[in-house]
Amino acid sequence: MIEKMMNTRLFHWVDERTQLGSIIKSQLTEYPVPKNFNYMWNFGSLALLVLVLQIVTGIFLVMYYKPSAELTYGGYTVAFDSVERIMRDINFGWLIRYMHAVGASAFFVVVYMHIGRGLYYGSYKGPRELLWIIGVVILLIMQGAAFFGYLLPWGQMSFWGATVITNLFGALPVIGEYLQQLLRGGFAVGDPTLNRFFSLHYLFPLLLAAIVGGHIHALHVVHSNNPEGIDIDQEKETIPFHPYYTVKDALGVGVFLLGYCYFVFFNPEAWGYFIEVDNFVPANNLQTPAHIAPVWYLTPWYTILRTFENKLIGVLMMGGSLAILFVLPFLDRSKVRSARYRPVFRQMVILFFVSVVVLGYCGHSAPSATLKIVGAIATSVYFGFFLLLPFVHKFEKTKPLPEGI
Amino acid sequence: MKEVMMKSMRLSLIAGLLLMLAPAMASASGGGALKHTEITFDNETLRKGLTVFTDVCMGCHAAKYLTYRNLMAYPELGLSREEVDELRGDKGLLEGLITELSPEDATESYGKVPPDLSVITRARRGGGNYIYSLLTGYESDPHGKVEDGNYNAYYPGNRIAMPDPLAWFEHDESETADLEEQARAVSSFLTFIGDPHQLERQRIGIWVMGFLVLLTFVLWLLKREVWKDVKH
Secondary structure, X not given: OHHHHOOOHHHHHHHHHHOHHHHHHHHHHOOEEEXXXXXXXXXXXXXXXXXXXXXXXXXXXXXXXXXXXXXXXXXOEHHHHHHHHHHHXXXXXXXXXXXXXXXXXXXXXXXXXXXXXXXXOOOOOXXXXXXXXXXXXXXXXXXXXXXXXXXOOOEHHHHHHHHHHHHHHHOOOXXXXXXXXXXXXXXXXXXXXXXXHXXXXXXXXXXXHHHHHHHHXXXXXXXXXXXXXXXXXXXXXXXXXXXXXXXXHHHHHHHHHHHHHHHHHHOOOXXXXXXXXXXXXXXXXXXXXXXXXXXXXXXXXHHHHHHOOOHHHHHHHHHHHHXXXXXXXXXXXXXXXXXXXXXXXXXXXXXXXXXXXXXXXXXXXXXXXXXXXXXXXXXXXXXXXXXXXXXXXXXXXXXXXXXXX | OHHHHHHXXXXXXXXXXXXXXXXXXXXXXOOOOOOOOOOOOOHHHHHHHXXXXXXXXXXXXXXXXXXXXXXHHOOOOOOOXXXXXXXXXXXXXXXXXXOXXXXXXXXXXXXOOOOOOOOHHHHOOOHHXXXXXXXXXXXXXXXXXOOOOOEEOXXXXXXXXXXXXXXXXXXXXXXXXXXXXHHHHHHHHHHHHHOOOHHHHHHHHHHHHHHHHHHHHHXXXXXXXXXXXXXX
16 A cells, blocks of 8 residues: 555655655665564554644643633632533533543553563663663653643642642752742742643643654664564564554554543543542642642652652652663663563562552552551662662673574 | 563552552542442432432532533433423523522531532542432431531541531431432432533443454454564
8 A cells, every 4th residue: 555655646746855755664664673572562652642642632622721720609710610611511522631631641551561661671771772761751751741731620639739749849959949939930839830830731742742753763773672682683583664563553552442442431530540539629728638649650759759758858869760760771781681581680670660569559548657668668679679780780690592583 | 481571560560450449449438438329310310319409409509510501401311491491590591500508608607618519429539429428427426526417427527517408317217218319319410410421421432442342353353464474
């Protein structure tokens, strides 16, 4: 079908002016991809799909959403009212809004799987260091975008979540207070905060789109890693991206949409995990909710923050837990990439995954003495993974690598 | 090796899910375990719930996101124009169901403004069951501290400002079934208006899922066909 399209006169006309043909060849029909991917390699394309879904649904939501904290009848606000109007009165507004709300969580599900795959198979290691670093930038922008977005309905969790997080910046020395006021647009979270968060919530996805382009470009320069983690013969051990991986990615999309649509149509709140119960209570600056927790995808880092009594240390450790991902490619000195051939690393990385899940659980639950200890242990495991990494290659006996794939 | 990895990933996924579900289940019951009622969206129940809402709840509470026109427009409720005209009096069709009680008078009488009930079942853990439990939860304080009529077994802290709306506390045996049905109906009604397109959503959802199952199956066949010559 592509060949047929590429033989039309219109295509030739465009091709002579843009070299579209050679782009299609080099990036799709002749772009070499290892033939031995497992299904863990599907999450990148899924992340791109969800990004597009979020941008498209978001654009429609903005047509009706009103960022204003002005009070209306019943203790609600213009912002809250406009969200309810989307849910009730706009044709299929409920569908667009639930797609967007569920999409936020779905985005993190697929991106965390994507990152986990990169960790397990050593995709961050040379020559893909910069590819990984661009990915970490994407993760941080995503977390920011999600945080800004959660303020917009102006419910109790929106308001108090934003209050807690902007408070953190106040803990930084010297510039802390200034930074906090800059973020809030005042001394407390209020109407100016809502407006600047809305602005940033629109900006960040555009940044994402651009940086994702860079991520894909970087990938296509250094080419994909593979489950064996070995350098492969680019002629004999690869297959073209199209049609092999386009069709495999499409199958992944089908499976993903089954899960996504289950939540959109049958369980959009996901038992309070995607949309928290307290966020149906209008924001009230005089009434602190009994238990403030961010949405699930931010809870691991929230636990790291809460583990430390000293606020400044907590903030620095939380920032450090994300920042350390930038230097991961340089911490790991082993010549072998895939955990399949690294018995020690394999145990470490699985323990690391478990620690993130446990941290997430602790951050979601109301604080208790036991959870504090559990959280502290999980925090140590989290950082322990990175601290041990530079030394593993010294004593790890890697398994013999296969000749080819 | 690959299988071991998949297995351990699956294990940690399952463990994670279980960990996540545990608090969801615990928190669904709020403080004490809630009573359970059958929330249904049949026309009879919803109309009965609407009547309880307008006759009882609306004395103090509003449901501002539910307009008079909605009462006709939502097929689940399906009121006729005449019925709506009778309900709304001189209020506009596009106005929400708002109480006559002013916030100032409410504060003077009860010490606080009664919350709007448009999304109340979504804003409380337990949803419809919470409302049902609350309405049928007026008892004598076992510790004798809170006076009768202000003690509710299911309200957090047990001291509730809302006066017993269905007169549950003093009812006699013969009224129990009727009051329980009123509580169930209004809990169902409030659950419905909290997300008034939920039935439509689920109806469409079944078709969407059906289509996706087919699509995924076809894509699986296609993938197998395209990949059949690749040796790996």
